Amino acid sequence: MGISIGVGTIIVGLLISAVLAYVLTKINKTTGAWVTVLAPFLALAAVFLLRDSIGTTYSLFFLEFELTEYGWFFSMIMLLVFACVSFFNVYWMKKMVHPAAYNMLYLLALTGTLGAFMAKDFIGLFIFWEMIVWSSMFIIPFGKSRKASVVYYAFSALGSLAMLYGIFYLYNAFGSFNIQEVLKLAATDTTAALVAFITIGIAGMVKLGVFPFHLWLPRAHGNAPDTFSPILSGGLVKAGGFAVFLIAVVMPSYEAFATQLQFMGVSITSYIFILFGAVSIVVGTLMAIKQDDFKKLIAYSSVANAGYIIIGLAMTDALSVGGAFMHIFAHALASAAAFLAVAAVSHRTGTTKMSELGGLIHRMPLTYLVYLIAIISMAGIPPMAGFISKWMLFQSMIDNGMVFVATAAFFGSIGSFLYVFRPLSAVFLGQLSPKHYKVKKAPVLMMIPMIILSGLTVLFGIFPNIVLRIVSRIQTSVGMEGLQFDGTKIIGSNGSLDPTLIVVIFGIGFMIALVIFLLHPKSRKVELMDTYTASEFIYTPELLHYSHSFYAPFERLYKNAPDTSKWYKAILKKVSEIGGFVSYAFFSSKPRIVVFWIVIAMVALLWGGSV
Amino acid sequence: MITIIISILIALGILVFAFLWQTTLSGITRKIVGRYQKRYGPRFYQNFRDIFKALSKRGITHGWVYSFGVIMAVGGIMATVMFLPLFGIVPFPGVDNFFIYVYLFAVGMLGMAMSAVGSGNPLAGIGVMRALTQMVGYEVPFMIVVLAMIYGHGTSSLSELAAIQQTSGFLSWNLVKMPIGTIVGFICLLGMLGKKPFETFIAPAEIASGPMVEYGGKQLGMLMIMHELATFIEISLFVNLFLGGATPIVFGETTVLVGLSSVVGFLLKYSIVYIVSALISNALGRFKIDQVIKYFYKVPIVLAIIQALIVVFLGWGV
Numbered sequence: 001m002g003i004s005i006g007v008g009t010i011i012v013g014l015l016i017s018a019v020l021a022y023v024l025t026k027i028n029k030t031t032g033a034w035v036t037v038l039a040p041f042l043a044l045a046a047v048f049l050l051r052d053s054i055g056t057t058y059s060l061f062f063l064e065f066e067l068t069e070y071g072w073f074f075s076m077i078m079l080l081v082f083a084c085v086s087f088f089n090v091y092w093m094k095k096m097v098h099p100a101a102y103n104m105l106y107l108l109a110l111t112g113t114l115g116a117f118m119a120k121d122f123i124g125l126f127i128f129w130e131m132i133v134w135s136s137m138f139i140i141p142f143g144k145s146r147k148a149s150v151v152y153y154a155f156s157a158l159g160s161l162a163m164l165y166g167i168f169y170l171y172n173a174f175g176s177f178n179i180q181e182v183l184k185l186a187a188t189d190t191t192a193a194l195v196a197f198i199t200i201g202i203a204g205m206v207k208l209g210v211f212p213f214h215l216w217l218p219r220a221h222g223n224a225p226d227t228f229s230p231i232l233s234g235g236l237v238k239a240g241g242f243a244v245f246l247i248a249v250v251m252p253s254y255e256a257f258a259t260q261l262q263f264m265g266v267s268i269t270s271y272i273f274i275l276f277g278a279v280s281i282v283v284g285t286l287m288a289i290k291q292d293d294f295k296k297l298i299a300y301s302s303v304a305n306a307g308y309i310i311i312g313l314a315m316t317d318a319l320s321v322g323g324a325f326m327h328i329f330a331h332a333l334a335s336a337a338a339f340l341a342v343a344a345v346s347h348r349t350g351t352t353k354m355s356e357l358g359g360l361i362h363r364m365p366l367t368y369l370v371y372l373i374a375i376i377s378m379a380g381i382p383p384m385a386g387f388i389s390k391w392m393l394f395q396s397m398i399d400n401g402m403v404f405v406a407t408a409a410f411f412g413s414i415g416s417f418l419y420v421f422r423p424l425s426a427v428f429l430g431q432l433s434p435k436h437y438k439v440k441k442a443p444v445l446m447m448i449p450m451i452i453l454s455g456l457t458v459l460f461g462i463f464p465n466i467v468l469r470i471v472s473r474i475q476t477s478v479g480m481e482g483l484q485f486d487g488t489k490i491i492g493s494n495g496s497l498d499p500t501l502i503v504v505i506f507g508i509g510f511m512i513a514l515v516i517f518l519l520h521p522k523s524r525k526v527e528l529m530d531t532y533t534a535s536e537f538i539y540t541p542e543l544l545h546y547s548h549s550f551y552a553p554f555e556r557l558y559k560n561a562p563d564t565s566k567w568y569k570a571i572l573k574k575v576s577e578i579g580g581f582v583s584y585a586f587f588s589s590k591p592r593i594v595v596f597w598i599v600i601a602m603v604a605l606l607w608g609g610s611v
Numbered sequence: 612m613i614t615i616i617i618s619i620l621i622a623l624g625i626l627v628f629a630f631l632w633q634t635t636l637s638g639i640t641r642k643i644v645g646r647y648q649k650r651y652g653p654r655f656y657q658n659f660r661d662i663f664k665a666l667s668k669r670g671i672t673h674g675w676v677y678s679f680g681v682i683m684a685v686g687g688i689m690a691t692v693m694f695l696p697l698f699g700i701v702p703f704p705g706v707d708n709f710f711i712y713v714y715l716f717a718v719g720m721l722g723m724a725m726s727a728v729g730s731g732n733p734l735a736g737i738g739v740m741r742a743l744t745q746m747v748g749y750e751v752p753f754m755i756v757v758l759a760m761i762y763g764h765g766t767s768s769l770s771e772l773a774a775i776q777q778t779s780g781f782l783s784w785n786l787v788k789m790p791i792g793t794i795v796g797f798i799c800l801l802g803m804l805g806k807k808p809f810e811t812f813i814a815p816a817e818i819a820s821g822p823m824v825e826y827g828g829k830q831l832g833m834l835m836i837m838h839e840l841a842t843f844i845e846i847s848l849f850v851n852l853f854l855g856g857a858t859p860i861v862f863g864e865t866t867v868l869v870g871l872s873s874v875v876g877f878l879l880k881y882s883i884v885y886i887v888s889a890l891i892s893n894a895l896g897r898f899k900i901d902q903v904i905k906y907f908y909k910v911p912i913v914l915a916i917i918q919a920l921i922v923v924f925l926g927w928g929v
Contacts, residue, residue: 361676361729368676372725381717391710398761401923403916410754411747417717418743421724425736429676429728495708495767502711505693506718508619510686513833516666517682520829523672528731531673532824546736553901554744
């Protein structure tokens with residue numbers, strides 16, 4: 001037998017390629033960028049081939065890895081996103097301030113995610129978790145803002161510290177770092193389970209960007225380099241889903257909290273998590289509707305979608321967890337594709353402000369189609385993958401009778417039509433501004449990953465069972481009931497869904513419409529400016545483009561809504577006041593402070609002496 | 612394979628019936644509204660004339676998305692109709708789940724919105740904005756009521772929800788079991804149909820018919836077909852969900868007679884709902900779009916949540 005590829009080999013390989021990317025980029029920028037394209041693809045192939053050796057343990061120096069069903073699934077999603085996005089790096093080398101560092105950190109972030117998903121013990125998980133945080137923290141300031149990185153790090157530190165506390169608490173209680181072992185033990189001890197659930201849950205919520213930890217997400221996603229936003233949204237954020245999955249399902253929370261008050265079919269602790277998910281759906285949706293920046297809009301939509309994921313995972317029944325997994329997968333593909341479409345637009349026009357764009361469909365038709373497919377999936381409309389996951393989640397919510405959570409979810413689902421349509425209308429449709437007359441199509445290399453992602457979104461919308469069968473295996477591997485299928489049908493609790501049939505029927509409907517269209521007289525092509533303007537003469541395309549504050553009547557209704565960033569600002573103010581006092585009192589060189597402390601010390605000494 | 616082909620043929624039959632029935636009823640309603648306004652009113656087949664005239668004219672196009680969107684819109688709505696159960700005949704048994712209608716319908720709506728904004732007319736953009744905003748208003752309360760219904764009856768299949776209501780006559784209708792939900796459902800139906808007072812996104816005097824502003828020729832004709840089919844879906848959903856679907860009006864032993872009378876029963880309920888909504892539309896003025904949202908998030912959503920809580924916690928109406 002030749003070289004056996006294991007998890008250790010993949011991790012070491014990626015680390016070496018990160019260094020290689022750094023050195024090569026110093027010599028030649030493009031060559032270095034190609035390393036970041038090749039490495040994820042090789043790793044993708046390697047992890048795909050490891051499918052048969054699930055359950056094997058690997059060791060690398062002092063670290064232990066174990067390939068689990070869910071670790072494999074998460075790793076595949078992550079590698080897919082990294083591999084697709086990396087094509088864009090080649091074009092961004094000229095724009096980057098530190099291309100070599102970017103390429104290295106890009107591969108380090110990938111290594112971090114793979115390591116975290118495959119770690120056997122909590123120490124490994126924590127080390128690689130920090131690797132994700134640190135590498136992305138240094139990449140974010142390569143974009144528009146340094147402050148975004150600070151906000152990101154502040155929230156990440158909260159999550160990491162919470163997780164570390166949980167890990168040490170569990171070690172103290174059970175004397176082991178082994179993830180599977182400790183979590184199974186924790187399930188028998190309600191207090192330990194609660195501590196683990198909350199601490200690791202917070203780490204997951206911070207990474208997912210669930211309310212009230214969502215503030216870093218739009219800042220980081222909106223300001224990161226255009227090539228890194230899809231990684232953040234499609235990939236790294238999903239690591240939070242992994243953390244929540246560990247404590248909600250692997251532990252499993254429904255056994256650990258069986259003695260707790262049960263509310264709507266789940267324990268009260270899980271229900272509180274679900275409520276946070278519901279709030280983040282509403283907040284994410286409302287904020288996304290308001291944004292003018294294309295990237296921030298998709299970032300807030302990620303907040304809303306994180307809400308669905310956490311709700312699905314915390315409900316811990318077969319359909320909801322299946323739905324959450326499908327949602328993680330579908331949203332990773334869709335948001336990566338949407339962000340890549342933004343990157344392509346930004347590459348050609350130099351802006352991501354929606355009110356400055358318009359009519360790009362006439363210049364970048366394929367990018368438009370990619371974005372269209374991505375948003376159909378994000379909004380949960382058939383025949384895309386996003387519909388399947390939303391349907392499964394709705395089934396679970398209705399089954400448990402969660403009226404308020406479902407209200408939030410329905411609002412988020414219909415609200416998503418609003419915010420996903422806005423860029424479609426403002427950026428791609430409508431009038432083409434004269435300053436964009438010379439915009440060219442997106443380069444071929446950019447089209448390849450976008451088409452791959454769109455193709456997968458459609459493919460898994462038509463045949464979701466390919467993914468759902470893997471999800472079902474994951475569920476049985478952690479001791480849950482798996483999803484049920486019947487041919488192409490997914491069996492739900494109060495009805496079934498046949499995605500393939502939906503596509504066939506939609507195809508028939510489309511063909512009938514096409515035949516009606518083709519049978520009738522051919523239309524005459526007119527210019528975009530040749531429209532009904534109530535007999536006014538308007539010659540400026542920008543004036544005929546409705547894009548600025550698109551949902552103004554709706555936005556007006558919640559413009560006075562409480563803003564979470566104010567709470568954090570208040571906390572920040574208090575922290576800096578305390579810090580100011582500490583530095584004034586203890587780290588001052590002013591004579592009066594020194595004299596004050598001397599007097600205090602003397603009084604204390606005299607007091608002690610007199611007793 | 613043979614069953615799927617038969618199913619598709621049944622579905623196509625339903626599609627043709629839906630178009631013929633709703634277009635005729637629209638014509639009749641125009642006549643009724645005419646009389647209501649002391650006019651003579653057009654002939655009952657006027658809508659067929661309008662559609663075929665538009666289809667045969669040579670229109671304009673503003674680019675490929677303008678036409679592609681129309682095809683997508685008509686295709687999406689046709690697919691939704693093909694999933695609908697009609698008179699207890701279910702083309703695709705077991706998979707006629709409520710969410711398919713909501714979301715497959717959205718494909719059609721997205722197609723139309725895309726095409727309208729693709730025309731480059733800002734009035735179309737405003738119209739689409741209003742339509743989407745209004746959708747957030749009516750769709751959420753409607754879905755909450757249906758949530759209560761699915762929770763109560765344990766199925767999300769539209770035909771089964773209708774069948775459950777046919778077990779013990781009038782008293783098993785959701786109209787009786789969930790009266791608050793039915794009121795919410797009807798208000799939301801007015802919103803879906805774009806009838807006044809929720810006519811914001813058409814508003815001919817304000818934004819020149821909104822999304823429809825640029826259309827002519829075959830695109831307009833196809834959108835008119837789409838409009839009739841969309842109306843059919845919305846009213847069928849309401850009748851099946853709240854009014855018991857195809858319930859017979861004659862009771863007895865002869866199955867043929869009972870079957871035929873259930874067809875009549877369905878069509879009768881359908882006509883009443885449609886004509887009443889048209890009459891309400893003609894008696895009221897139009898809300899502004901922010902008033903629409905404020906209204907839906909004040910009255911119907913609260914009623915819908917009350918109805919859902921009644922079903923979930925008290926178990927009434929199951």
